[in-house]
Amino acid sequence: MTSSTSQNSRRQGWAVQSSIVAKRTFNPIRQVVDSMKIVPHPDKNMIALSIGDPTVFGNLAAPNSAIEATIANVQTGKYNGYCHSAGDVASRQAIAENYTCKEAPLTPDDVIITSGCSGALDLAIGVLGNEGDNILVPLPGFSLYQTLAESKGINVKHYPLLAENNWEIDLEEMDGMIDDRTKAIVVNNPSNPCGSVYSRSHLADILALAEKHFVPIIADEIYADMAFKNFTFVPMASLENSSVPILTVGGLAKRWLVPGWRVGWILIHDRNSVFEAEVRNGLNSLTQLILGANTMAQSLIPAMLNDTDAAFYDGTIATLSENAQLSFDMIEKIPGLTPVMPQGAMYMMVGIDVAAFKDLENDMDMCQALISEESVFVLPGSCFQKPDFFRIVFTAPREKLKEAYERMEVFCNKHRR
Amino acid sequence: MTSSTSQNSRRQGWAVQSSIVAKRTFNPIRQVVDSMKIVPHPDKNMIALSIGDPTVFGNLAAPNSAIEATIANVQTGKYNGYCHSAGDVASRQAIAENYTCKEAPLTPDDVIITSGCSGALDLAIGVLGNEGDNILVPLPGFSLYQTLAESKGINVKHYPLLAENNWEIDLEEMDGMIDDRTKAIVVNNPSNPCGSVYSRSHLADILALAEKHFVPIIADEIYADMAFKNFTFVPMASLENSSVPILTVGGLAKRWLVPGWRVGWILIHDRNSVFEAEVRNGLNSLTQLILGANTMAQSLIPAMLNDTDAAFYDGTIATLSENAQLSFDMIEKIPGLTPVMPQGAMYMMVGIDVAAFKDLENDMDMCQALISEESVFVLPGSCFQKPDFFRIVFTAPREKLKEAYERMEVFCNKHRR
Ligand SMILES: Cc1ncc(COP(=O)(O)O)c(C=O)c1O
Ligand SMILES: Cc1ncc(COP(=O)(O)O)c(C=O)c1O
Secondary structure, eight states, X not given: OOOOOOSSOOOOSOOOOOOHHHHTOOOHHHHHHHTSOOOOOTXXXXXXXXXXXXXXXXXXXXXXXXXXXXXXXXXXXXXXXXXXXXXXXXXXXXXXXXXXXXXXXXXXXXXXXXXXXXXXXXXXXXXXXXXXXXXXXXXXXXXXXXXXXXXXXXXXXXXXXXXXXXXXEOHHHHHHHOOTTEEEEEEESSOTTTOOOOOHHHHHHHHHHHHHHTOOXXXXXXXXXXXXXXXXXXXXXXXXXXXXXXXXEXXXXXXXXXXXXXXXXXXEEOTTOSSTTTXXXXXXXXXXXXXXXXXXXXXXXXXXXXXXXXXXXXXXHHXXXXXXXXXXXXXXXXXXXXXXXXXXXXXXXXXXXXXXXXSOOSHHHHHXXXXXXXXXXXXXXXXXXXXXXXXXXXXXXXXXXXXXXXXXHHHHHHHBO | OOOOOOSSOOOOSOOOOOOHHHXXXXXXXXXXXXXXXXXXXXXXXXXXXXXOOXXXXXXXXXXXXXXXXXHHHHHHTTTSSOOXXXXXXXXXXXXXXXXXXXXXXXXXXXXXXXXXXXXXXXHHHHHHOOTTOEEEEEESOOTHHHXXXXXXXXXXXXXXXXXXXXXXXXXXXXXXXXXXXXXXXXXXXXXXXXXOOOOXXXXXXXXXXXXXXXXXXXXXXXXXXXXXXXXXXOOGGGOSSOOOOEEEEEESTTTTTOGGGXXXXXXXXXXXXXXXXXXXXXXXXXXXXXXXXXXXXXXXXHHHHHXXXXXXXXXXXXXXXXXXXXXXXXXXXXXXEEEOXXXXXXXXXXXXXXXXXXXXXXXXXXXXXXXHHHOEEOEEGGGGTOTTEEEEEOOSOHHHHHXXXXXXXHHHHHHBO
């Protein structure tokens, strides 16, 4: 080999840094949780109500349609190869048919299948925002919006949700936040971590504000159709009389109880062809970077969307809504804690009246002590930029939830002033 | 809702652009192919030797271990949930055990499971390079390196591979290309599109050059162990006496014949702890953006790596190497075409002596006419920045290959001067 020395390279030793992008990529939840001492009480079994994964306790199983289709499809050998970078066409067709509506018709071309709803958010945020731009995200809200945006050098502005108003958006605040570099408003309905389900009229107000400022909406509807009795999930895109272009993101993770399968999608709702000039092409370009979801998992979409019994969906909603009620009722009785009744999804936020406790200064303190004394793990509101709250995931079996809340009561009684 | 007008936002109508990142994301192959008229001859069935997907013809099936494990695992309900963002631990363990060697030991912590080898490349390039930096990639080479790098604003410099020297790297050229902003050298062995398998001594020369300039290597070994008789695949990281830190990328796609399942990995080889300071953490941060591979597919890794019969691997290699020989023998006889004998993988490059043909000006011309007249589809070398060549994927059944090459001969005879 050559022994000439290049003029251009003058490194004298190994010093390899990680990129700026890697350095600015971080998960606020992980940061908070890593700063906690998580040592459960040695004599009490751990009850973790902290993870947004409905499958961890084994009580909520995937639909039979999914299992049967897997067994059938894997034996055909037909779903081992690459598919279209925007997703398998038959699966996009099934998604389009399932989510189309008169006010917001969808064709397979309006559907992009992604690696989880996370992948859908990655594309949606990535196609709209440049370094130095900003997007609006809810507070409290799912932390991935911030992780993805900041990784790309896009700033986030947190618009407040009002606990006292069933976590509706403070629209006046939002109005003041939008500026020339605001490239998207992320609206999460039903909400993680709030469990709120927005009314049609609130959605209309959000759309009006987006329209006033000509800012597209990213509608995170991964909990679509997971609304409890007396509440109705309304897809953002189904509202009439709005010109706002919407990228709706969703997936199989929550409603079909298979978050690990990493199947998500983007529905392009573009009544006025605002995305026609560039955004559609941009999304398709971005799908070519790493390709999307596993083709075997994609092949299950038609069966899962079309052949799943109503009993499966009803069963999940019944379990979740009973668990929500149980959680609310038991925690409401504990002085110093103020649960906000969920209307859907699988989360409940609980307010902490710090003044009621003698030796717990904040949400972090409380959650850490709850683990070490009672082996109950709930996420501090700080994970969602909402200290003085904690979040409960109420997917665990009833008996486990009961035990967790009993322990919580003992804990609060001990620490109360 | 509020009617106050924000001072900061002054948009007067809908004008939504796509991001700079989306605009600079493009796939050179797609660009070339989109510019071709692909209209097969109406009376001849299309034989597409263009797609790097060994599953398209149905003659190369996934191992039974994979199918059996899928059927077993999907029924347990245990692989529906989220796993660690760097990948399921048992699967990382299996990968580490399979790829560890005395010279380059691996633990599960050195393994990151990703969404395909594409996902592995995305992380490896993304953790090392910043906007304005550059990476070195092979010419001819797999186009995704460029797509990923340019999407991130990282420049690519193409180092030449020498056809006359079994596609070894022109090290003198490479030496002159490395500068202060060169953050990685991508080495693809065995190679797509060349089908070359590098000798230990060539790998040692590459490592010496990387060491001289203190530049890490990204070793794309997605075709690891797919070497034909008389050739031995040597993992880059297994060479002794080198201090070069290496990110080896690989996956299930090719050797296990399941490219659609999107399971890839990074093996962190860091003998001298160069990646310890930042790169390891950086990689782990990046895994949190969209999470990696489907957990069900990840759950198959131990079975696929440990329980697949030798006969499966031997059978694939036998088929591929017979097909390579057939392809070489038949094309060698066609005046004006010069095939370069492959040593592994599933690709062969064929040189075009343009002067030998009367009405074909370049690779694009030839490939397009070959489709319209003979319904045989091979990729023009321009897809790999190597005009005057075309690439053949020789995974098709023997009879199909024969027919394709017979048609190719007819075609060349017709167009020859
Ligand atoms: C609001 C919200 N959006 C998106 C996601 C990501 O979904 P996926 O697991 O499909 O990436 C989650 C997961 O918890 C979520 O809560
Ligand atoms: C050299 C090379 N690297 C990486 C890949 C991507 O592999 P995967 O399909 O696992 O993303 C390919 C696919 O063709 C390839 O040829």
